[in-house]
Amino acid sequence: MTSLPASPSATMGRRRFLQLGSLAAAAPLILPARLRGAAAPSNLIHVAIIGTGNIAEGHLTTLLGYPERGRIVAVCDVDRDRRDRAAARVDAAYGAKGCASVNDFREVTRRADVDAVWVCTPDHWHALIALDAVRHGKDAYVEKPLTLTIEEGRALISAARQHGRIVQHGTQHRSMKRFFDAAGYVRSGGLGKLERIEVAIPPNNRFIGASWEPEAVPEELDWDLWLGPAPGRPYHSSGCHYNFRFISDYANGQVSNWGAHYLDIGQWALDMDASGPIAVEGHGHFPTSGLFTCATHVDFTCHYANGIPMSCRTRQEGGGTVRFIGERGWIDIARNAMSASSNDLLREMQRPGKSVTLARSDNHHENFLDCIRSRALPVADVEIGHRTTTVCNLGQIAMTLGRKLRWDPVTESFPEDPVANRLLGRAARSPWSVV
Template structure:
């Protein structure tokens, strides 16, 4: 690499961002006043947590009308409607049944912020109704549902953004630029770790009456019928297989996505080697595992996943992160910073690469929303289209399946979408929906 370009990278890392094939729409693009006819009419389905945060990012652009809100919890629904009115001066029609909302022809796009087990059904029906979709990650709660969603986006020609916002994060865009331009040499290994207290699950609680204002049967939807338990509801549902995949499909899907983005992979892993166990001494209410190590052998590199729920410490004094190891240098990154550390060339008595650091990163939900809205206008692919969301989800779901069926090594045929060495694992590819709900057909 010529000295001038190397110096440019060292000083600002802007060139590394430019190398990336994806572009971030500047925030000021959407900061001006827009005529009502130019605005995108959106609706939010699932209003409590992340979904409402994503709606806020849409509204902050100034080019969105929030026509409708939908939730099975009237308490959350009314509270969010009041917030939209107070903070953005917009009145939204309220729904408890998303199907009624999708009947409206004036809604251009929907945001799906529900628990994972609802993503597929709502996304497919929204696409059939002609709506573009922003769906939170993981794209779906099972492999079979992910496959259906990829087909739906193609068949109905919809713009779909999966909420893996790190695809629009400056830190990781810079990192991908450095890797793909050869700054670290041949990539050999990606080490990923995630250690969070909440991954342990919840303290056991007895079943209890359904809270007032909550349509719990609708909340369960296609999931199995179960008595109400606070631990399976708001905030902690993801620790149960019926609705989520624990820490693995929460943080794992984000971080593993960086490992496969480094080589632009869009398929599931051929081989997965998994160790998973509950090693914490605490008695917790959960289905998922608190300790996992997973190896993903790739064609010319390897991805390692290391997860310990219940602690907040990790390598490089960070509870989570990604380490990209190349022949010439290693990059360590999280959402806010990265550092490229060169290897030493003894023969030349010099570093094999130029050291690069960046420490002014930030969360990128807004940039991910900007990309979605831009693609609604241009009809181009989003930064995280369904095939990318599927690949990341499979890298999380397959280790979970391996742990659930007690098969440490699973072999996956991505073209046939099945395991070749474990029929018991194949039984967990596609869920059986509880009647009257039906798995979508595309």
């Protein structure tokens, strides 16, 4: 069974449509055997949650609200306390014992009764777990950022296409009306000629001193498996759960935390879901000592072939937003607020009937579950997620090197900078591998 979503095929550029069409034809998106045909043992999509910390809480709440569509059959975490709490929550919600609670994700990806996984681990694990899942016939919802490196993202796309798996990137703004309206409005020329896009991200919300003492690993934590492909280092409680996002061995700070959401909407409005900028420049303030190594102040700008720049900057007050500035004024869209240079622009933005109609989803989880059944590409397909994650990584690389870099979005390389090219991937700690 091979299909493409009706609305994306009708609205995405011809090049992108042909690209996806040819991929789908070469590697059909295969329905899991467990769900096939009238004799299927269950109409429910069986789900496993891998990583049960902060980010998984919301996913658990949402999925437990769909008992008729999806059932959580397993949870996995290298922290025994966390995974057991999550399993108990699942069992309590279903009123029955039976949710498996496991330490090693490979116990989940090899289960015959799992159709799809939610990858909610720290960022340095996203690619390897998602790769293992699709290689074992599972569809995957992967939290943002899709991967830690650009090379990992391309590897994940290849594996997803090769194995015919659905991969949804956890950029749920794609399934929120205001962002859908904004991207469609900008792309339809609602602001007149678009001049620039400005993304604002919040500052780091955790701090630690210039030095730290290694600590004993808690008895409930499998620290070796937590580290996984990341370079080895001694344990410290401030460098593990949640705070991993401020350490560059595991994440890219707020760029890939909040930035991934808002840069994604910029990419959408620019019709860059299968491409990206052609240059990037920027500077960051990096801590000079201590456990945290990601930039505490971010300032980078991506330049696109159409001449439009998209910047990403830390602001001390307020959360993330994406602001589109055009010849008719500006609109500023955040998760919980929106504003504009005039109310007329906001009213126009929310009206239907734009000249460009984008892929529509009103619920990111439901879109993924729908696509598991229909085998259509989801609204934040893996290629889209990769291109957005690439923008995050380009900013990170430009800030690290402190120079303007030319980027080729076709070859996914820096044509003039061999040092920058070495930052496209990283060697994994033994025994892990992105291959």
